[in-house]
Amino acid sequence: MTTRIERRFAALKAEGRAALVTFTMSGDPDYASSLALAKALPKAGADLIELGMPFTDPMADGVAIQAAGLRALKGGQTLIKTLAMVREFRQDNDDTPIVLMGYYNPIYIYGVDKFLVDAKAAGVDGLIVVDLPPEEDVELCLPALKAGLNFIRLATPTTDDKRLPAVLNNTSGFVYYVSIAGITGTAAPDASKVTAAVERIKRHTKLPVAVGFGVRNAESARAIAAGADGVVVGSALIDVLRANLDAEGKAGPNMVKAVTALVADIAAGVRSAKR
């Protein structure tokens, strides 16, 4: 049985282009706006959707995503509501893969077994849990694989050839290569280094490799897409979202339009990459 993620990457490979993976925070700044944005993303050119599960203490995230998480929590977002949002998204979209990304504690408190059943039923395809390295695979990774969800792991510049096999061992769906040692939303990566890193990872795995951290516009996305199977963009979208909030932090009338415009621009960059 293949997952939506596997099918989507296979289809794009046949098309000969890289995937555009978008990251937005579920519930930012409120449930309804965030759902409206998620629903508009595929049409704007997102091939896979990553939805953040907000957490009070996101230790690997930069200011943009930290603030997005706090806005969502302030707006009343919970893990229960994030799953509800996926269910609503699935009512009129059955083929765009959805990956939930966040930190372990809310899942642990929800209850791992119950979470996996509910996530699968809601239409979630994969999980990225930042603070679960392979050393803690028994916690969630192995149960998730058993439940039929992809468990996508981050590989970083500090993951050397000796460590890569351990990182890739239970990874499925795709590999998320974090192109810089640092938090989200910082320095742009050097495209030639990224291509070399992707080649290094591909020597160890047949899985698609998506690259994130530091992608801000069509140009940087095009450069990354030339050497990777996917390009992840997050902080840049969240910056636009934030710029379209009113003084009280509520979503302005043009929020969805502004964010999807940037997505469309970046999607054009990804699609025009020479491979």
Add this chain to the structure above:
Amino acid sequence: MTVQQQPNSFRTGPDERGHFGNFGGRFVAETLMPNILELEKAYAAAKADPAYQKEMDYHLKHFVGRPSPLYFAERLTAKFGGAKIYFKREDLNHTGAHKVNNVTGQIMLALRMGKKRIIAETGAGMHGVATATLCAKFGLPCVVYMGAVDVERQQPNVLRMKMLGAEVRPVTSGSHTLKDAMNEALRDWVTNVSDTFYCIGTVAGPHPYPAMVRDFQCVIGNETREQMQEAEGRLPDSLIACIGGGSNAMGLFHPFLDDRSVEIFGVEAAGHGVTTGLHAASIAGGRPGVLHGNRTYLLMDADGQITEAHSISAGLDYPGIGPEHAWLNDMGRVKFLSATDDEAVAAFQLCSQLEGIIPALEPAHALARVFDLAPKLPKDHLMVVNMSGRGDKDLDSVAQFLESKKKK
């Protein structure tokens, strides 16, 4: 919680994956994993190297001023008419608290590992001051992350750190306190993995920190054992210490864990009261979860979001507790109590006036419970309180607290 089956020894943890029972572990981003594994390996090698131990002993003696005295608190003992109360005088260490024991060990390890830059988080500022001090002594650049709220209420320590040449970065993310300072320190470490050593101040964080910091603090309990033998010819009957993350407590407790005759008490900060929701008592008012690299008891809401801790003591104002304490609680080996802001301030005043020792607000929480335990115990009961730090830094906070009470 039901008491689990008792192990043969309470002193063998953690296992090779950093677990104390169900607690501990290595819940960190992949970027940090190679660093944490490198640290684990380097610490194991240092621990086995007599030269490292010898050098550390030298600095602890000549720079820190160890051993710290085990002091008989005669007037407090007379006042309560029960247990004989001893203070382990960590307040007399250079820099004014137990924190320096751990920092000495970690900075010497950083030097062995060839690290060029030190980062630390701090709450009350005592760990920050200790780290800034050792960095000055060994010529290492030092960045200390401190919640903006704590920068405000612990100004004397901020000035000390700056005088020592450290850079203090006020943290304005999240709730602006110790947990957010730790998040920022972790973000710094993720960004500067190759040259930076993260000097954690308590027995928490990813493996190997809880075990390593404990090992460095065990000098407290080891000395207490010898000193009590010398003073009374036997082991103490009870030990008591305050607990935020719990490093002073673990340092005193650990060498006695297998002496079943020794009763052990940890005292958490109850803030306005455990039932008010405004407290820092993770065992009394929290439940197991995962934060800052380890599984332990945490303060959180129903969705698993970490809630803010509240305590008059910045050093106890943390929504978690070291994972080994969490395990010792579940095993029933350590009994966890709590003390409110009011009780701690009352103990702070009484200790100052009867013993001529101004305690830090942190150990004042332990003293508050000593004051109700001691009167009920026989005169030959030997009780050791960890006087983990001195109170100079807290005079403003206490004065303000008393002033606001007067107005009510």
